[in-house]
Amino acid sequence: MTRVYALANQKGGVGKTTTAVNVAAYLAAAGRRVLVVDSDPQANATTSMGVTVNSGAPSLYDVLIGGAPLESIIVASKRPRLDLAPSAPALAGAEVEMVGLRGREHLLQRALGPVLPRYDFVLLDCPPSLNLLTVNALTAARDGVIIPVQCEYLALEGLSRLLETIRLVQARLNPSLRIAGLVMTMYDARTNLSQQVVDEVRRHFPGEVFNTIIPRSVRLSEAPSYGECILNYAPYSSGATAYQALAEEILKKN
C-alpha cells in the first residue's frame, strides 16, 4: 500500500524541501520506489534533485491546471527508484486559476491516483503558506503530514495555525489526515535555544515528535548547489546520518 505524506509548515525556511528530498533519497536507497512531488513554485525540490527548472517544460502546473496526467511530467532522478514530479514558476499563478475549478482541493489527490501503484512512498513538498497548493497536498496525504520544525523560537509560533488548518482539512476534505510526526531541524548544539525549542515541542506534542533530530550542517545547504541529495554529496556528514535515521524511523512507523 503506497504511503503518501505531505511536508508542510507555513513558516518559511524550516527545512521542508531538505527533509523531503533527503528522506526520499534514503527511502530509495533502502529499496523503496519513491516519488517526490514539488508543489512549490520556488521549485527548490526540483533543483535539489538535479533537475533543471525550465518554465517551458512540463510541470505540476500542467497537471493541476491543464489536466495533463501526472505521469506525463514525472522524470527520473540521479538515484535509482527515485522519481520527481517537477514544479515550475508558472505554478505561482495556479493559486488564482484553481480557485474557480470544481473540486479544486482534490486536484492533486485525483492526479496521484493512477501513479500510486508504481510507488511505495510519495512525498509532497509544500510552499511556505496555507494556500490552495498546500491544501491540495494535505488533501492528498492519506498517511499524514510530516511537519519540519526549525529549532528556533519564531518557528514555534506558527504551529497552532498549522494544526487548525490540518483540523479543517481533516473535517472537510481528508478524514484520514493526521500528524505523521514533527521533525526537529537545524538543531545547533552550541546554543541553549535549540534544546529549549525541542523540549517545548515535545511537551506540546507528546509521542508525535520523531526521535531523530536533524542537526544544522553546512553540507546540507551545499548539496542543492550540486543538484545532489546528501547521500551522494556527503554521506558521512552529521546531516546525512540524521536523515538516514529519520528514513528508518519512517519505515518502522507503518
Next chain:
Amino acid sequence: MTRVYALANQKGGVGKTTTAVNVAAYLAAAGRRVLVVDSDPQANATTSMGVTVNSGAPSLYDVLIGGAPLESIIVASKRPRLDLAPSAPALAGAEVEMVGLRGREHLLQRALGPVLPRYDFVLLDCPPSLNLLTVNALTAARDGVIIPVQCEYLALEGLSRLLETIRLVQARLNPSLRIAGLVMTMYDARTNLSQQVVDEVRRHFPGEVFNTIIPRSVRLSEAPSYGECILNYAPYSSGATAYQALAEEILKKN
C-alpha cells in the same frame, strides 16, 4: 518626506522579519519616528516587537478587509518613536477576500496615506509568498523594496522570480518601485558557501547590495522569544552592530 520600504522575498526564513524589526529599532534609536506594518498572517513582527498576537484584537485584517483606518490599529512598542500596525491570524483569510475588492492592490497604500505625516520611516514586513498581501506592500513601497537574501544556495534561486514580480508591480501599480537594496543575511564565516553566495549576488546586482552583511548570530534568534529587538536584548552582539550599521547605511541613502 516619509520613506516607505517593503521587506520582501518569497523564499521563506531569509530574515525579512528580523531585518524589519531590528532596522526599525535602530532608526528609532537614531531619532526617527518609525512604523512597522506586519502584513504576514504569521504575525512574527508583532511577536518580535513584544505585542501579543490576539485573534480578537484589531489588526491589519480590519484595515484591509473591514476598511478601518490604519491609525485605529497602531500600537506603541517598548521603544520610543517606534510603533507597530499588528497582524493577526485572520489575515490568512484576507487573500481570498481581497481578490474581489475594487483596487485590491492599493488597499494598503490608501490606508497608509493618512498616517504617513506622523512617521519618518515605514517598514512593511511581508509573508513568504508573492501573493496579494505582498503585492499590496510592493504597491505601497514608494521608496522601494529591501530584499533580505540568506547566504544559502537555495535563496539565490528565487531572486529572478522576485525581480519579475517587482517589474510587473512597477509597470502596472507603482511606477516608483525600485530595489532599495539587497541585504545579505545569516552569513556564516566558518563556511565557504556564505562568501560564494555573497560574491554571486554582488556580481548579479552590482551597486545594489548593502555593504553591511548580517552575520548568523544566535542572539538574533533568541531576542523574539523575549519580545525584544536586538538593541534591547544584546546590544553588543555581532547581530546588533550589523543592524546598527545597516540602519546607518539606509539613513545615508537618501
